[in-house]
Amino acid sequence: MRVYASFDPFPAPKGAATHIEAFVSRLALAQGPWELLTVAPSPGTVAGHALPPTVTHLALPTPGRSVIERVLAFRRELLRWWDGRQAEVAHVRSIFEGYPLARGKGHLCRRLVYEVNALPSIELKYHYPGVAEDDELLLKLENQEQRCLEAADLVLTPSPVTAELLQLRGVPAERIRVIPNGVDPERFAWRAPRAWGPEGPRLLYAGTLSAWQGVGVALEALALYRRDHPARLTVVGPGRKRQRRRLLERAAALGVDEHVEFLPSCTRAELVELHHACDVVLAPLMPNDRNLVQGCCPLKVVEAMALGTPLIASDMPAVRALANEEHALLVRPGSAKALKDGVLRLREDPTLGARLSEAARARVEAELSWEQAGDALLAAYAELESR
Numbered sequence: 001m002r003v004y005a006s007f008d009p010f011p012a013p014k015g016a017a018t019h020i021e022a023f024v025s026r027l028a029l030a031q032g033p034w035e036l037l038t039v040a041p042s043p044g045t046v047a048g049h050a051l052p053p054t055v056t057h058l059a060l061p062t063p064g065r066s067v068i069e070r071v072l073a074f075r076r077e078l079l080r081w082w083d084g085r086q087a088e089v090a091h092v093r094s095i096f097e098g099y100p101l102a103r104g105k106g107h108l109c110r111r112l113v114y115e116v117n118a119l120p121s122i123e124l125k126y127h128y129p130g131v132a133e134d135d136e137l138l139l140k141l142e143n144q145e146q147r148c149l150e151a152a153d154l155v156l157t158p159s160p161v162t163a164e165l166l167q168l169r170g171v172p173a174e175r176i177r178v179i180p181n182g183v184d185p186e187r188f189a190w191r192a193p194r195a196w197g198p199e200g201p202r203l204l205y206a207g208t209l210s211a212w213q214g215v216g217v218a219l220e221a222l223a224l225y226r227r228d229h230p231a232r233l234t235v236v237g238p239g240r241k242r243q244r245r246r247l248l249e250r251a252a253a254l255g256v257d258e259h260v261e262f263l264p265s266c267t268r269a270e271l272v273e274l275h276h277a278c279d280v281v282l283a284p285l286m287p288n289d290r291n292l293v294q295g296c297c298p299l300k301v302v303e304a305m306a307l308g309t310p311l312i313a314s315d316m317p318a319v320r321a322l323a324n325e326e327h328a329l330l331v332r333p334g335s336a337k338a339l340k341d342g343v344l345r346l347r348e349d350p351t352l353g354a355r356l357s358e359a360a361r362a363r364v365e366a367e368l369s370w371e372q373a374g375d376a377l378l379a380a381y382a383e384l385e386s387r
Contacts, residue, residue, distance in 0.1 A: 001033075001035065001085060001086070001087045001088060002027070002031065002032075002033070002034045002035065002087060002088055002089050002091075003034070003035045003036075003037065003087045003089070003090045003091065003109070004020070004023070004024045004027070004034055004035070004036050004037070004091045005036075005037040005038075005078060005090065005091070005092050005093075005097040005098075005101070006020055006036075006037070006038050006039075006092070006093040006094070006097060007038075007039060007062075007071065007074055007093070007094050007096035007097045008020065008038055008039055008093065009038065009039040009040065009041045009042065009059075010036070010038035010039070010041060010049065010057070010059065011041055011049040012041055012042075012238075013237070013238055013265030013266065013267075014208065014238060015181070015207075015298075015299035015300075016093070016117070017049060018049075018268070018299060019117070019158075019181060019299070020036070020038070020093070021049045021050070021051065022182065022370040022373065022374065023091075023115075023373075023374070023377060024036050024051065024055055024091075025051055025052055025055065026370075026374035026377060026378065027091075027377065027378075027381070028051075028052050028054040028055045029052055029054065030378050031381075032054060033054050033055075033056065034054065034055050034056070035055075035056050035058070036051070036055050036056065036057040036058070037058050037060060037078060037081065037097070038057070038058075038059055038060070039059065039060065039062050039070075039074060040059035040060065040061055040062065041059065058081065060074055060077040060078065060081070061073065061077060062074045062077075067124075067127075067128060071096045074096065074097065075096070075097070075099075075100050078097055078100065079100055082108055085108075086107070086108060086109065086110070087108065087109040087110070088109070088110055088111065089109065089110065089111045089112075089113060089381075089384075090108065090109035090111070090112050090113070091113040091115065092112070092113070092114055092115065092148070093115045093117060094117070094118070094120065095120060095141065095144040095145050095147075095148050096120070098112070098114055098148045099144045099147060099148060102114075102147050102148045102150075102151035102152070103147065103151075105151050111153045111154075111384065112148075112151050112152050112153055112154075113152065113153065113154045113155075113156065113381075113384070114148050114149065114151075114152035114154070114155050114156070115155075115156040115157070116149075116155060116156065116157045116162055116166060117157070117158060117162075117297075118294060118296075119141075119142075119145055119165075119294055120141045120145070121138050121141040121142040121145060122289055122290055122293065122294040123290060123294065124138075124141065125138075126210055126211065126212045126288075126290050127210065145169075146169065146170075149166065149169060149170070149171050150170075152171075152175070153175070153384055153387075154175060154177065154380060154381075154384045155171055155175050155176045155177070156176075156177050156178075156179055156377070156380065157176065157177075157178055157179075157295075158178070158179060158180050158181050158296075158297035159178065159180070159295035159296055159297045159318050159321060160178050160295070160317075160321050161292070161293075161294070161295025161296075161317050161318045161321070162178075162294060162295035162296075163176050163178050163295075164295075165293060165294060165295065177376065177380045179373050179376045179377055179380070180297050180302075180321065180322065180367075180368060180373065181297045181298075181299050181302055181368075181373065182302060182368050182369045182370035182371070182372060182373040183299075183302045183303050183305075183306045183364060183368060183369060183370060184369065184370050184371075185306055185364060185365055185369055187268060187269075187272065188268075188272055188303055188306040188307050189272070189307070190306065190307060190308040190357075190361045191276045191307065191308045191309075192308060192354060192357060192358075193279065193308060193309065193310055193353040193354055193357050194279065195350065196279055196347070198230075199230055199232070200229055200230035200231040200232070201231050201232075201278075201279035201280050201343060201346070201347070202231075202232050202233075202234060202277065202278045202279050202280075203218070203222065203231060203232065203233045203234070203278065203279070203280050203281075203282055203343070204233075204234050204236070204274065204275065204278035204280065204281050204282065204309070205218050205233065205234070205235045205236070205237075205281075205282050205283075205284075206236050206237055206271060206274070206275075206281070206300050206303075206304075207237045207283075207298075207300045208237050208238055208239060209235070209237060209238070209239025209240070209243040209244060209247060210239070210243070211243075211286070212285070212286050212288055212290045212291065213284070213285065213286070214283075214284030214285055214286045214314065214333075214334070215235060215247055215284075216247065216250055217284045217286070217334060217335070217336050217339060218233060218235075218282045218284050218336075218339065219233070219247065219250055219251050219254055219256060219260065220254060220336030220339075221282070221284070221336040221337075221339035221340040221343070222254075222256050222259065222260065222340075223254040223255060223256045223336075224336055224337060224340040225340045225343050225344070226256060226259065229347065231259070231343070232259050232260070232261065233256070233259065233260045233261070233282075234260075234261045234263060234274070234278060235247070235260065235261070235262050235263065236262075236263040236264070236265070236266060236271070236274060237265055238264075238265045244262060247262070248262070271303070272307060275303070275304065275307040275308075275309045276307065276308075276309070278309055279309065279310070279346075279353075280309065280310050280311075280312060280343060280346060280353075281300070281304035281309045281310070281311045281312070282312055282313075282339065283298055283300050283301050283304070283311060283312070283313035283314065283319070284312075284313070284314055284333070284334075284339055285298065285313070285314040285316065285318075285319065285333060286314070286333060286334050287314070287316065287333040287334050291314075291316060291318060291333075292316060292317070292318075295317070295318045296318045297318065297321070297322070298313075298318070298319070298322075301313055301319060301322050301323060301328070302322060302364065302368050304328075304360075305322070305323060305327055305328070305360035305361065305363060305364050305368070306360075306361060306364040306368075308357040308358075308360070308361055309357070310328075310329070310346055310352075310353035310356050310357055311323070311327070311328040311329070311356065311360065312328065312329045312331060312339060312342040312343065312346075313328050313329070313330055313331070314330070314331065314332075314333035314334075315330035315331055315332060315333065316333055322368065323360065323363065326356070326359045326363075327356060327359050327360040327363050328356060328360060329342040329345060329346070329356070
């Protein structure tokens with residue numbers, strides 16, 4: 001028995017669900033049956049995910065009013081399902097499902113693969129700000145992370161920045177494999193940038209509405225740009241009601257609320273069409289420990305590169321692992337002026353967007369497809385099984 005477990009909803013419009021689909025599908029097609037255990041999706045979720053018949057998906061209920069209650073509920077359901085079973089390999093994406101398996105390694109699973117996309121001791125405070133003051137909880141999270149890292153036979157991460165941090169946490173380099181996020185080049189078909197019309201560029205932010213993503217900076221950049229030239233901004237992606245409300249209030253305070261469109265999450269096919277309908281993609285990641293120390297591999301960057309819409313992104317190591325100045329305009333993180341100046345550069349040089357677009361697509365086809373990520377994943381598993 002092989003099990004891929006994740007404390008993430010599936011299907012879902014977030015990048016985590018896309019990553020799960022790509023990895024578990026590739027493993028199951030190459031190795032035979034896999035069990036996929038995830039959080040049950042929100043009612044009515046439509047994300048366009050498809051799994052091969054060799055994957056059996058079970059969505060576990062996670063009742064609770066707080067994230068801690070939901071984690072504990074997920075762990076109870078996970079262990080209830082696991083009772084009497086032993087997995088040849090358990091592949092986990094976080095400590096929320098990984099910690100009980102790390103503690104039960106040998107009894108519950110023979111080998112453990114820990115896929116580190118984020119570390120809750122760093123990440124959680126950006127979703128739940130009150131956590132930042134709870135030193136006892138953060139220490140518990142860090143201790144559980146360490147238990148998983150020590151138990152793991154293989155540690156995967158999508159970012160070289162995260163790999164450096166894991167080595168500082170004591171993980172031997174030979175146990176770590178960096179596999180960047182990817183994209184399906186056929187689904188995310190390239191289209192050459194179009195000429196801007198008299199109404200100015202349509203800017204796009206696609207992703208969650210979390211503060212560390214820098215959506216507020218994108219709103220400020222729009223306000224600065226509109227002092228001299230027309231432009232519009234479309235924001236699409238999941239977010240809590242309070243996040244959306246704060247952004248709407250910020251847009252109104254900046255005087256750009258009539259020029260900002262907020263859209264809910266959409267399917268990948270709809271996301272492709274939205275990119276092609278826009279002129280510039282913004283990925284204004286903020287300079288904080290979540291992005292600079294923990295690291296990340298923003299799927300929005302890879303998808304924009306594949307689709308051909310010129311990209312302006314924060315200049316930080318995690319982004320540079322995906323794109324350099326040939327593929328995108330990299331600007332000072334956290335600076336609305338720098339973001340606005342990037343849009344001005346594209347306006348003043350109509351050929352610049354086309355050059356960036358073609359180079360970005362070539363980079364994706366050469367190194368950033370899900371097929372290549374899957375090849376690297378299978379190679380890592382083959383090495384693990386040969387030990």
